[in-house]
């Protein structure tokens with residue numbers, strides 16, 4: 001019999017993306033609640049406890065509540081929210097982050113899906129910190145632009161009404177909810193300065209880390225290439241390029257990384273493109289589910 005998967009929050013933006021990726025799968029049976037019961041705590045508690053796997057596509061407080069409703073020691077969880085991303089008893093669900101991360105996910109009961117912006121930042125920075133090519137105490141900055149679906153149903157409604165801004169920097173108080181996971185999982189002693197912006201396109205994301213390289217350019221290029229050599233989803237492309245579009249990986253579960261900049265001066269721009277709803281959310285959640293269930297890690301994903 002195939003494993004059962006309950007999607008809590010299945011009517012939301014991320015939930016719908018996950019349902020699309022799981023549609024037609026014969027190796028998993030997807031459970032969702034009918035519209036009139038999808039916020040009923042008793043119905044959710046029953047579904048959460050019946051399922052082999054649950055994927056939480058909920059605001060942080062509702063995700064914490066969902067975990068508290070699980071009263072057995074069997075149901076395994078992928079949480080797409082920010083609630084558990086630096087919690088010590090949860091496994092960080094970024095399979096490509098460390099050489100043994102997929103193995104840890106495979107054996108974990110509680111897996112937190114990475115944030116969309118941290119997915120780009122960590123993919124660029126973690127291999128360089130690990131290799132000693134960027135110092136653990138480096139003062140890093142992160143600039144990023146996201147499609148408006150990153151803000152869920154509320155932001156989609158706002159951006160699909162007249163008058164949406166063409167470029168909207170936010171997080172100006174430098175306390176965005178993604179900063180703790182960026183610092184913790186990159187292995188940095190200082191929090192990066194994080195400068196995100198929303199643009200009027202539905203999906204897609206560019207994450208950029210500009211920095212003065214103190215290491216050899218080729219060594220940095222090689223460290224990135226080596227880190228993702230075996231990945232079906234993350235690739236390293238030639239950074240000798242004039243411009244990069246936010247659309248590059250929109251509608252897919254891929255992520256592309258580049259080391260751009262001026263080799264002669266050592267001034268670099270590390271750039272990642274991904275889909276906030278793909279590798280940044282729904283794609284990563286399905287990848288984690290596949291790994292936990294011992295299935296093909298990229299089954300159902302958009303390659």
Ligand SMILES: NC(=O)C1=CN([C@@H]2O[C@H](COP(=O)(O)OP(=O)(O)OC[C@H]3O[C@@H](n4cnc5c(N)ncnc54)[C@H](OP(=O)(O)O)[C@@H]3O)[C@@H](O)[C@H]2O)C=CC1
Nearest residue numbers: 009011012013014057058062080081149150152153276281
């Ligand atoms: N959008 C993105 O790009 C990304 C989102 N995420 C995370 O995924 C999670 C979901 O985000 P997103 O899909 O964008 O948000 P949405 O607002 O689009 O969807 C959230 C869904 O959760 C439902 N919900 C809220 N409270 C409860 C509750 N108590 N019980 C059951 N259902 C509830 C909402 O119901 P209703 O429809 O009635 O409002 C809605 O359908 C968030 O934690 C977000 O941070 C992570 C990475 C990227």
Ligand SMILES: CC(=O)N[C@@H](CCC(=O)OP(=O)(O)O)C(=O)O
Nearest residue numbers: 080081082115116146150151198
């Ligand atoms: C454009 C926009 O508003 N994006 C959201 C991030 C996406 C998201 O929902 O955050 P998680 O990845 O942590 O779940 C934000 O900045 O809060």
